[in-house]
Amino acid sequence: MFFFKVNMTAQTFDVAIVGAGLVGSSLALALRDSGLSVALVEARAPQALPEDASWDNRIYAISSGSAQFLEQLGIWQALDAQRMTRVEAMAIFGDDGQSRLDFNAYEAGLGQLAYILENRLLQAALWRALEAAPQVHLFCPASCAALAIATDAARLSLDDGTEIPAKLIVAADGAHSWVRQQAGIKAHDKDYRQLGVVANFATALPHQGTAFQWFQPEGVLAYLPLPGNRISIVWSLQEDLAQGLLQLAPDALCARVAEAGKQRLGALELLTPAAAFPLHLIEPDVLTQPRIALVGDAAHQVHPLAGQGVNLGFADAKALAGVLAARGPRDCGDGYLLRRFARARREEILAMQLVTDGLQNLFNQPRPMLGWVRNVGLAATNRLTWIKQQLLKQALGNT
Numbered sequence: 001m002f003f004f005k006v007n008m009t010a011q012t013f014d015v016a017i018v019g020a021g022l023v024g025s026s027l028a029l030a031l032r033d034s035g036l037s038v039a040l041v042e043a044r045a046p047q048a049l050p051e052d053a054s055w056d057n058r059i060y061a062i063s064s065g066s067a068q069f070l071e072q073l074g075i076w077q078a079l080d081a082q083r084m085t086r087v088e089a090m091a092i093f094g095d096d097g098q099s100r101l102d103f104n105a106y107e108a109g110l111g112q113l114a115y116i117l118e119n120r121l122l123q124a125a126l127w128r129a130l131e132a133a134p135q136v137h138l139f140c141p142a143s144c145a146a147l148a149i150a151t152d153a154a155r156l157s158l159d160d161g162t163e164i165p166a167k168l169i170v171a172a173d174g175a176h177s178w179v180r181q182q183a184g185i186k187a188h189d190k191d192y193r194q195l196g197v198v199a200n201f202a203t204a205l206p207h208q209g210t211a212f213q214w215f216q217p218e219g220v221l222a223y224l225p226l227p228g229n230r231i232s233i234v235w236s237l238q239e240d241l242a243q244g245l246l247q248l249a250p251d252a253l254c255a256r257v258a259e260a261g262k263q264r265l266g267a268l269e270l271l272t273p274a275a276a277f278p279l280h281l282i283e284p285d286v287l288t289q290p291r292i293a294l295v296g297d298a299a300h301q302v303h304p305l306a307g308q309g310v311n312l313g314f315a316d317a318k319a320l321a322g323v324l325a326a327r328g329p330r331d332c333g334d335g336y337l338l339r340r341f342a343r344a345r346r347e348e349i350l351a352m353q354l355v356t357d358g359l360q361n362l363f364n365q366p367r368p369m370l371g372w373v374r375n376v377g378l379a380a381t382n383r384l385t386w387i388k389q390q391l392l393k394q395a396l397g398n399t
């Protein structure tokens with residue numbers, strides 16, 4: 001920790017957020033009308049949307065809870081509904097070819113289980129709203145050079161010499177957070193030695209708004225419905241298998257993905273080239289310390305098998321904005337105030353870490369006994385309405 005005297009001639013912001021990904025941007029917007037002064041620092045200049053109607057291979061299953069939050073921010077209404085899919089049903093299969101777990105929006109009395117949405121459309125909508133929000137001071141593209149933390153404020157120094165004193169620094173800078181490291185917050189990093197392979201396909205058969213997921217010995221494969229006869233896949237595979245998949249010619253890749261998906265939607269045609277992301281479980285020791293709060297992947301990276309990473313992040317942004325709005329006479333970086341945020345988020349984050357890590361371990365074990373346990377567990381859960389409701393509640397972000 002560094003000690004310094006804050007230069008009060010430069011504007012001292014109430015909150016400086018580092019990282020304008022989905023989570024950092026949503027937090028800045030959630031604070032826009034709070035009366036707090038907000039700085040948002042982002043390293044990468046915003047990407048222009050492609051002119052053609054091509055599909056982003058980075059897509060998200062957005063929970064109803066996240067959709068409501070985005071609606072409160074005025075973002076949901078600005079999205080193109082034609083490029084969004086409502087997930088009406090979900091079918092999860094074990095690795096014995098028989099056991100399965102089904103969720104159905106209609107039976108649960110819901111309009112949908114989740115929405116499938118492209119990353120770049122959501123990011124662009126958030127960015128447009130930020131540019132129209134004079135209350136948020138944008139520093140972009142900007143690289144952080146140093147972070148100094150003192151008892152009464154913190155100070156972020158940018159590469160170009162700009163100084164940003166702030167009462168609170170929020171780390172929204174992703175899984176390998178620079179702010180987290182500068183603040184000396186240690187994080188447990190479990191490398192799954194897997195890559196999440198993503199790609200989009202046209203399908204011969206209609207998906208009917210159903211998301212499919214197969215837990216298989218080599219990894220977890222998800223088919224997520226896009227508008228029309230299209231799907232997006234997320235396939236978590238050991239690194240060597242994933243690299244092998246990335247090397248395949250388009251026809252061979254389509255055949256491989258269709259086979260792994262038991263030909264459920266017939267033949268596939270590749271729409272966007274496959275890309276891959278390394279998978280980690282990252283658990284920082286703390287979510288806050290005086291003058292620092294972690295949100296989004298900086299606060300927790302989880303295995304994508306439950307499709308909940310960014311949903312957790314939006315819930316962080318909502319919770320932190322709520323705590324700051326209700327701060328009373330306290331300043332934004334007050335350690336006791338920030339602990340309220342940490343307490344509010346602890347349970348949901350821990351539950352998601354346990355579920356995703358537990359499932360990944362359970363299905364990643366070759367031992368026959370575990371094979372029996374996991375498939376019987378899946379089939380039994382399918383018959384237990386109460387447990388299914390609880391799982392659904394968690395996934396919908398309505399906990």
Ligand SMILES: Cc1cc2nc3c(=O)[nH]c(=O)nc-3n(C[C@H](O)[C@H](O)[C@H](O)COP(=O)(O)OP(=O)(O)OC[C@H]3O[C@@H](n4cnc5c(N)ncnc54)[C@H](O)[C@@H]3O)c2cc1C
Pocket residue numbers: 018019020021022023024041042043044059060061062142143144172173174175178179196197198234277278295296297298304307308309310311312313
């Ligand atoms: C294959 C895969 C599939 C997934 N599918 C889903 C899904 O279906 N549903 C779901 O909810 N989640 C999903 N996730 C998780 C989701 O992608 C992440 O949880 C989410 O993107 C995290 O958002 P973030 O804003 O916290 O971090 P990031 O998206 O990593 O954004 C961090 C931002 O900070 C900026 N930045 C970094 N360092 C600095 C710095 N020093 N200075 C300034 N700026 C900086 C970066 O440029 C970036 O813009 C998936 C993840 C993977 C890998």
